Amino acid sequence: MIVVTGATGRLGRLVVDGLLESVPADHVVAAVRNPGKAADLAARGVKIKEADYERPETLKGVFAPGDTVLFISGDAVGRRLGQHRAVVDAARAAEVARIVYTSVLHADTTPLALAADHRGTEEHIRASGIPFTFLRNGFYTEVYAASVLQGVEHGVIFGAAGEGRVAGAARADFAAAAVAVLTREEDGDKIYELSGDTAWSLPELAAEVSAATGRPVVYQDLPHADYRQALIDAGLPEPAATMYADIDLDIVRGALSPTPGELSALIGRPTTPLRESVAAILREA
Ligand SMILES: NC(=O)c1ccc[n+]([C@@H]2O[C@H](COP(=O)([O-])OP(=O)(O)OC[C@H]3O[C@@H](n4cnc5c(N)ncnc54)[C@H](OP(=O)(O)O)[C@@H]3O)[C@@H](O)[C@H]2O)c1
Structure with missing residues (x-):
């Protein structure tokens, strides 16, 4: 299964739309804080599971062995690290095959204050031993x-x-990058620096x-x-x-x-x- 957390957000919805162009709906799980917001996704055949980063008890049973997980970062800047650790711990306990995490451009060296949560999350993912892909997203235009x-x-x-x-790019460009890495075989750990x-x-x-x-x-x-x-x-x-x-x-x-061109390379078109x-x-x- 491909599990998309935060699937009722703007990025998550674009990712699910993109996935459904090439993946059967019954292979996609939308893991969401509020299942009531996901009725339209359920109507398209996507499986809905409750997953609130803030409530670890909801994270048990969300992931299964062999899943590929798109972990979309939460929006509580400065408070997210504990939430994110809980998601990673649940994914590790479930023995997922890969975690694809939406981080921030040059998370390891950037001066951006909002990057601290992302840096901590990346470190926790590395320590978990789960094969990972970091989508280090620049700013959406x-x-x-x-x-x-x-x-x-x-x-x-x-x-x-x-x-x-x-170097902004459309949110849809970043969503297309996530779809690209979720729908192909990736060997080893990968880090993409994504920007327009x-x-x-x-x-x-x-x-x-x-x-x-x-x-x-x-x-x-x-x-x-x-x-x-x-x-x-x-x-x-x-x-x-x-x-x-x-x-x-x-x-x-x-x-x-920075404009390394990794986003357009991943999506196969200009941003x-x-x-x-x-x-x-x-x-x-
Ligand atoms: N690269 C950029 O320019 C940029 C800009 C802004 C944010 N971001 C980051 O990228 C993420 C996705 O962007 P977006 O445009 O989709 O943002 P968004 O539309 O605000 O969506 C945020 C998503 O995070 C979910 N979420 C927040 N707290 C949660 C929790 N405790 N448990 C489970 N889900 C939770 C929200 O759930 P609900 O649907 O229930 O609200 C929503 O689905 C943001 O959350 C943020 O980390 C990046």
Whole structure:
């Protein structure tokens, strides 16, 4: 069986869609925190199992010997490591064949604060002895959906990333990479550093929004402290505002700019260009 955890999230749903193009539905398990959200997946023939990373008792019986598991990281940044260890322990106890984990670009060396949980999870997976594939994902371009919409509404996109560059790719590109590794034989342990083919800056993002809407949109760079405060004033809790402002400093340092081409190689096509992702964000708004 191919087991997809977090299957009711946006990445998980794209992965299940991709799997069902080449794998019979009764070979796919959606392991989800809330089975009530997975009725549509059940209707397509996918087996649904409850798996809440926060409640280890729900993780018993989710995995079986020989399974290939796509372990999609949780969203409780800073609190995830304990949750993730519980998932890995359950997978090891069940003797799964492989664990494919969605990590972060250059998890071992990146300055990104959000990478600490991923680093700890990677270490726990290595120590478990389960054959692994790490999908070290860069940023989804959709992470900038709020910035795009801010640009449309106010004509300005704010940030503290200066001319720093982000090799973003569509969430669907990262999902296609997961499908590729889940549906082929992999020998030994593998690490993929996944990012878009082209890195772009926030001024270039503003220019794309301007081109797509026919209205002037500019990027305004703020000092880190001012940007953090602007995020708080906009309603973000302080820890989240700090995290986002710090991410921009890390972008200046190049943490998200590498373009090794491993994502396009894995999916067999170029990654989705910024222009297409901006158009999709505007269409779906
Ligand atoms: N590369 C990037 O740019 C980027 C950006 C944001 C996040 N991420 C990471 O990539 C993951 C997937 O991205 P996404 O776009 O699919 O995010 P998403 O739409 O927010 O989905 C997050 C998924 O994690 C599940 N989850 C959270 N806590 C859980 C728990 N305690 N037990 C079981 N499942 C739990 C959620 O379950 P429910 O459906 O029940 O809510 C949901 O399915 C995120 O969780 C995060 O770790 C990456």
